[in-house]
Amino acid sequence: MVEIPPGEGVKKLVSREEPAALATTAEQVDVGRRIVLAHGGGGELTDELIRGQILPRLGNPALNRLADAATLEVAGARLALTTDAYVVQPLVFPGGDIGRLAVCGTVNDLAMVGAEPVALALSMVLEEGLDETMLQRVLDSIASTGREAGVDVVAGDTKVVEHGRAEGMYITTTGLGRVLDGVSLGVDHVEAGDAVLINGAIAEHGLAVLSRRKGLSFASDLVSDAAPLSGLANALVRELKGVRLLRDPTRGGVAGVLADLAAAGRSVEIEESAVPITPTARAAADLLGLDPLTVANEGKFVAVVAREQAQAALALCREHRLGAHAAVIGRVTDRQPAIAELMTAIGGRRVIQKPYGEELPRIC
Amino acid sequence: MSEQIEQLRQRLCSASEAADGTVRIMEVCGTHTVEVFRQGIRSLLPANVKLISGPGCPVCVTSQGFIEVAVRLTRQHGVLAATYGDMVRVPAAAGSLEQARAGGARVQVVFSARDALSVARESPKLEVVFVAVGFETTAPATADAVLLAEREKIRNFSVLAEHKLVVPAMLALVTGGQTRIDGFMCPGHVSVIIGSEAYRPVVERCGRGCVVTGFEPLQIIQSLTRLVEMTAEGTARLENVYTAAVNAEGNRRAQQLIDQVFERNPATWRGLGQIEGSGLQLRQAYRQFDAFERFGLVLGTDPEPPGCRCGEVITGAIEPPQCPLFDGVCRPTQPVGPCMVSSEGTCQAWWKYHRVRV
Amino acid sequence: MCLAVPGQVEDLKQNDQATVRMQGNTVEVCTTLVGPVEPGEWVLVHAGYAITKIDAQQAAETWALLNEMAGRASEVSGNP
Numbered sequence: 142m143v144e145i146p147p148g149e150g151v152k153k154l155v156s157r158e159e160p161a162a163l164a165t166t167a168e169q170v171d172v173g174r175r176i177v178l179a180h181g182g183g184g185e186l187t188d189e190l191i192r193g194q195i196l197p198r199l200g201n202p203a204l205n206r207l208a209d210a211a212t213l214e215v216a217g218a219r220l221a222l223t224t225d226a227y228v229v230q231p232l233v234f235p236g237g238d239i240g241r242l243a244v245c246g247t248v249n250d251l252a253m254v255g256a257e258p259v260a261l262a263l264s265m266v267l268e269e270g271l272d273e274t275m276l277q278r279v280l281d282s283i284a285s286t287g288r289e290a291g292v293d294v295v296a297g298d299t300k301v302v303e304h305g306r307a308e309g310m311y312i313t314t315t316g317l318g319r320v321l322d323g324v325s326l327g328v329d330h331v332e333a334g335d336a337v338l339i340n341g342a343i344a345e346h347g348l349a350v351l352s353r354r355k356g357l358s359f360a361s362d363l364v365s366d367a368a369p370l371s372g373l374a375n376a377l378v379r380e381l382k383g384v385r386l387l388r389d390p391t392r393g394g395v396a397g398v399l400a401d402l403a404a405a406g407r408s409v410e411i412e413e414s415a416v417p418i419t420p421t422a423r424a425a426a427d428l429l430g431l432d433p434l435t436v437a438n439e440g441k442f443v444a445v446v447a448r449e450q451a452q453a454a455l456a457l458c459r460e461h462r463l464g465a466h467a468a469v470i471g472r473v474t475d476r477q478p479a480i481a482e483l484m485t486a487i488g489g490r491r492v493i494q495k496p497y498g499e500e501l502p503r504i505c
Numbered sequence: 506m507s508e509q510i511e512q513l514r515q516r517l518c519s520a521s522e523a524a525d526g527t528v529r530i531m532e533v534c535g536t537h538t539v540e541v542f543r544q545g546i547r548s549l550l551p552a553n554v555k556l557i558s559g560p561g562c563p564v565c566v567t568s569q570g571f572i573e574v575a576v577r578l579t580r581q582h583g584v585l586a587a588t589y590g591d592m593v594r595v596p597a598a599a600g601s602l603e604q605a606r607a608g609g610a611r612v613q614v615v616f617s618a619r620d621a622l623s624v625a626r627e628s629p630k631l632e633v634v635f636v637a638v639g640f641e642t643t644a645p646a647t648a649d650a651v652l653l654a655e656r657e658k659i660r661n662f663s664v665l666a667e668h669k670l671v672v673p674a675m676l677a678l679v680t681g682g683q684t685r686i687d688g689f690m691c692p693g694h695v696s697v698i699i700g701s702e703a704y705r706p707v708v709e710r711c712g713r714g715c716v717v718t719g720f721e722p723l724q725i726i727q728s729l730t731r732l733v734e735m736t737a738e739g740t741a742r743l744e745n746v747y748t749a750a751v752n753a754e755g756n757r758r759a760q761q762l763i764d765q766v767f768e769r770n771p772a773t774w775r776g777l778g779q780i781e782g783s784g785l786q787l788r789q790a791y792r793q794f795d796a797f798e799r800f801g802l803v804l805g806t807d808p809e810p811p812g813c814r815c816g817e818v819i820t821g822a823i824e825p826p827q828c829p830l831f832d833g834v835c836r837p838t839q840p841v842g843p844c845m846v847s848s849e850g851t852c853q854a855w856w857k858y859h860r861v862r863v
Numbered sequence: 864m865c866l867a868v869p870g871q872v873e874d875l876k877q878n879d880q881a882t883v884r885m886q887g888n889t890v891e892v893c894t895t896l897v898g899p900v901e902p903g904e905w906v907l908v909h910a911g912y913a914i915t916k917i918d919a920q921q922a923a924e925t926w927a928l929l930n931e932m933a934g935r936a937s938e939v940s941g942n943p
Contacts, residue, residue, distance in 0.1 A: 494857050
């Protein structure tokens with residue numbers, strides 16, 4: 142056995158001799174100064190990466206808003222632009238595959254800023270050795286999901302990398318959208334008294350994907366909820382002028398969205414027993430030691446709606462295939478400093494915070 | 506169900522009024538710590554009932570020396586460390602297992618001891634080391650994996666284990682006197698293995714009530730109510746509200762398995778020091794599977810990170826906000842000590858659910 | 864320190880393994896710690912091992928309680 146000497150491989154942590162000199166603010170990213178998996182988890186560590194490394198170097202007014210999609214005024218038109226990389230493992234999971242995700246995720250980001258999808262650009266990095274039938278399957282998914290969402294892939298790129306460098310394939314999708322007339326969504330519009338809604342049951346995507354991960358001998362009836370939400374979301378903002386904000390609870394889950402709201406100065410109170418979840422998802426989360434509020438969803442949005450329009454919003458959602466189990470889960474309050482609170486099923490209260498990043502199935 | 510909760514709450518309130526002053530109940534188990542927070546139970550307690558989190562988070566009480574050994578081991582060529590999720594982020598002087606992985610070391614999170622064995626079967630060219638911590642609930646699984654490895658002659662598998670036993674720690678906590686404890690909420694699933702009678706010495710020698718408790722909120726509130734009632738009455742009894750899963754003698758088969766493969770040793774507990782007969786080490790007959798022996802590792806007494814007060818948090822002597830590092834230097838994204846790393850660590854639970862009072 | 868979930872034995876496999884079903888999920892579980900099990904029996908599962916058998920009635924009550932706590936949410940039966 143050859144021991145790798147310290148200094149190579151793992152960098153020493155910042156000196157422990159003077160704890161007072163260590164980071165005291167959230168801006169400093171300090172986990173031994175290497176990127177760890179949790180940086181991509183959509184939780185606290187991702188935030189630190191964005192605020193600590195990316196914004197200081199690339200920041201500008203549009204980017205700094207950190208919305209699901211950027212909204213830009215171009216020659217009098219209000220356009221939305223977004224991009225996402227899809228690195229899901231395994232490539233195929235119950236309810237979908239990376240291709241379906243690649244369309245839904247991007248279309249949904251556009252929908253979250255009140256935009257209808259106009260066009261997609263697709264870039265694929267394929268691993269040497271990838272089975273052609275897998276590629277065909279993924280392309281077919283992209284095509285059919287595109288049809289479902291009413292949007293085409295108009296530009297693209299394909300690269301191939303050596304075996305071992307892409308785990309099958311990675312896809313990046315860029316989406317262009319047109320913000321619907323008169324629609325302006327954002328946390329600035331959120332007010333105390335507004336209702337918080339979700340269009341259906343949570344945690345299905347993340348748990349369905351985990352059930353296919355190697356090394357977890359756990360299978361499930363759960364199926365990913367991946368779906369393009371533009372139809373429902375666009376209808377909602379067209380019909381109801383009281384929709385303040387839409388956010389899709391992907392990585393980081395519903396907890397991430399609610400914690401973000403609190404970080405932006407808006408307190409929310411959520412009723413745990415009002416949050417829709419199937420018994421199967423609840424049991425799977427219990428089994429894996431995960432909090433369902435922190436698990437990714439790919440066919441859901443959290444909507445903040447003026448109180449007097451909450452019932453109308455609910456009715457609209459419930460008429461739609463993707464909103465059959467929509468529910469009001471809580472409300473915005475005027476509590477300051479702002480926090481996201483959960484009223485638990487037994488009448489207790491506790492804080493909702495953003496997860497760390499990599500929600501590892503725990504056992505003990 | 507809300508009527509049941511309401512009734513219990515009223516009973517708990519009456520009991521707490523009958524008690525003289527503050528009643529301090531320790532929930533020993535990390536899963537109880539998390540459930541209490543997640544269910545918002547603290548917000549339902551009467552003002553004079555204090556819940557103290559105990560040393561029931563296996564990752565939190567693992568000695569710093571053991572963590573150092575585990576991390577250094579992964580930097581050896583040809584070694585793959587398989588471990589439960591919580592262990593990967595505990596910081597050692599040279600970084601955590603997670604950071605070692607980011608630097609190229611082979612570290613894999615497994616769900617069960619048998620999964621670690623499967624990894625060894627599938628990777629014959631690698632030395633697979635199962636890094637195992639945990640109490641009596643988890644030790645039988647490690648024992649089972651060792652026996653299976655022996656039966657199937659899997660040579661590239663070994664175990665780096667620091668399993669610990671709960672009752673010796675409870676006794677040490679009371680006799681050590683670092684913190685006053687009036688009664689114990691006993692861990693439900695450890696009790697499945699060891700049986701409710703295992704807590705008899707705590708009741709009889711130390712005069713403290715013990716209630717074996719499951720993890721549903723009703724169970725927890727029921728248990729708290731009984732413990733407060735006992736304290737108010739000045740009686741110490743052994744009770745069990747988790748009869749669905751726990752009986753008096755426990756799981757004999759699991760106990761025999763532990764006994765066959767392990768023997769007791771004086772383990773080092775963060776915050777409690779060395780406690781006689783509180784740990785498990787592989788018996789001579791199974792030392793071939795002991796990673797300490799196989800790799801010539803020595804458990805040092807590595808110092809804990811400067812300023813870290815996990816030891817005092819674990820024993821209930823202080824609450825997380827009383828640690829100067831809490832929520833400034835030490836946070837879940839940049840943990841200093843294991844109480845902040847582990848999803849069952851008191852500091853992490855506090856930070857996630859209680860940092861802002863609701 | 865011990866997350867454990869009740870489930871029902873569905874199938875027996877070799878090497879002391881069994882498939883256990885819990886509310887639409889299945890786990891591969893080692894039965895060494897509980898001895899021979901029959902399909903239909905209920906066990907408590909921790910870290911891939913069954914740690915004890917439990918009473919069917921009480922297991923059903925546990926799940927009923929959990930689902931009741933989920934409130935209206937338990938009306939949700941699956942994806943639309």
